[in-house]
Amino acid sequence: MGAHTALSFPFQYTVRDFYKSTVARHLLFLILALLTITLAGYHFGTFDQAIHIPFLKKYADPTLFPGDKFFDLRFLHYSYFWFFFEPFYRLGFLEESMFLTHVFATYLTFWALWVLSYDLFQNPVTSLLSLIVFVFPHLGFAAFSIFEFSLLNRTFVFPFLLFSIVLFLRQRYWLAFALLGAMYNLHVISVNFVLAMLLLDGLIEFRRVGWLNLLLGLVSFILAAMPVLIWKFSGSGVDLTPRPEWFSIITRGILYNIFYIFAGYPQVVLATLSGLGGLGLLFIARRSAPLPQTDRTIMIFIGGALLMLGVQVIATHWLPVTIIIQSQITRAGLFILVFSYLYFTHYLVQWYESGGLSKFNFGLLMSICAISPFSFVPLVIWAIQRLTPWTRWQPVAAASIALLTLSTGSAAVAPGYEFWYPGYYISGHRTAWYDVQIWARNNTPKDSVFITPPQIWWWYESDWRVFSERSTVVTLSELLEAAFAPDYIDQWKPRFEALAPGALEQFRGNYFENVKLTAQAFYSLSSGDLACIAGQYKASYLVVEKPHWRNFPVMYENEQYVVYDLRDQARVCSGYNSSSALNFSDK
DSSP: OOTTHHIIIIIHHHHHHHHHOHHHHHHHHHHHHHHHHHHHOEESSBTTHHHHHHHHHHHHOTTSSTTOGGGGGGGGOOOOGGGGGHHHHHHTOHHHHHHHHHHHHHHHHHHHHHHHHHHHHOOHHHHHHHHHHHHSOOBOGGGOBSSOSSOOHHHHHHHHHHHHHHHHHTTOHHHHHHHHHHHHTTOHHHHHHHHHHHHHHHHHTHHHHOHHHHHHHHHHHHHHTHHHHHHHHTSOOOOOOBOHHHHHHHIIIIIHHHHOSSOSSHHHHHHHHHHHHHHHHHHHHGGGOSOHHHHHHHHHHHHHHHHHHHHHHHHHHTOOBHHHHHHTGGGGHHHHHHHHHHHHHHHHHHHHHTTSSOHHHHHHHHHHHHHOSBTHHHHHHHHHHHHSOOOSHHHHHHHHHHHHHHHHHHHHHOSSSOSOOOSEETTOOOSHHHHHHHHHHHHSOTTOEEEOOTTOOBTTBBOHHHHHOOEESOOGGGHHHHTTOGGGHHHHHHHHHHHSTTHHHHOOSOHHHHHHHHHHHHTTSOHHHHHHHHHHHTOOEEEEETTOOOSSOEEEEOSSEEEEEOHHHHHHHTTOOGGGGGGOOOO
């Protein structure tokens, strides 16, 4: 027998025995879920949760954040997902309940990936190795990954979307659409992508699917989605207005990589190359594709996702129609990533089992496929393997190229800032920023307004409102929400220009540069400027990073931040315009 014997006989039979054990399978899903969370990290109150957590708290306790117009935007989030956590917040178990839900959603995703892989290829070895591949983070278009480091409504919905695809492939059409409709109440945007793919297949394969199945599917979808549809259409309708100024501000400020697939920034280049690399893996792997009809359906899905990406490119560069920008349809590329790795894993298994790939080369390709966050890396290694005869040194050279590419990519994307932050932060990071927020929550009235450094927020750092439960004049992170509410720019822009004068005009889409520009502009303000801003926006306190000292009364300080009392100064400056701030001195 050849070098492939170990996989095709004892290992394969072991996996088939494992496949028959329901308990063993689900225990594996749970173990892989915990391993994935350990590798990616779990973070509470950061990234997109910086918006959702304060909104949740406002729903649960309407006395919080009085008069803060930012919280009017919570009514535009057409999702019932966060409402389920209100009782846990009131009972004091919000953080724990969200972590357990995140573990459950991750477990469900591995279950869904297993079922989808097995339905496609009927090979338990492929299914098992696919799960191992997905344990590690992989990035596609716009740098979206399959598993994220915090609980969001889109991460909770994702496994159910995969199950709806499984149901559709099994020709249980009305159940697939009903499941999508139910998930529509939790995350509209994600469901729209799968709904579009399923409808496209239904239209192209009309004779196979049948008009009655499509009709029943659409009816079941509408019935299941009725709660959120009533909410949506009793409020605002679909906005087809092009808004180039709004689009320019949100992309240049914070969301450039989500909309621009082709751009000169390293993070955009690597994400796009990774998305294209996934398409390359999928194209290569089609030689070991599933049954022709199933493969045709998957290719229609992929074509639908590419059409959506094309619409995004047109909207980005020429016609920023509001509803298209709000939909952030670059996220549809995530499904390309899923099918690419499922197909390519099966391709490698088939190649090895047929004797065409040695044990060493199979292990090398599978390892690189698993550990590389960028899908173009295994594509390059595959090309080297296929286009050159393998000798003793070439596997080493290939592995070296892979490691070099990974190192170069990481260095290009993450110079000087934290790109990967593993660890379990179930209740948030106990940092100086967290401590100053807790002081504000425990020592100031609920109606207090703070002036805070507007640039502080990131993947692994919370926004001011999350733990302080107090309002702030403005933050850069509010652009995350302005991406869904164009009119909010009129509220945000004058506040931001007051606290970071001149920064917005310098934004070019590089978020990390924008943070530096915002910080420089904020700390260029004099004490007089800040006093007058406090008077204008009824702010009572100022938070600054050391060593940016001010001549106001100190209320609190820790190793990194100082909180000043602005109440007397704000009263003095109230009613004056910003030019009167020139009369004040920091000395």
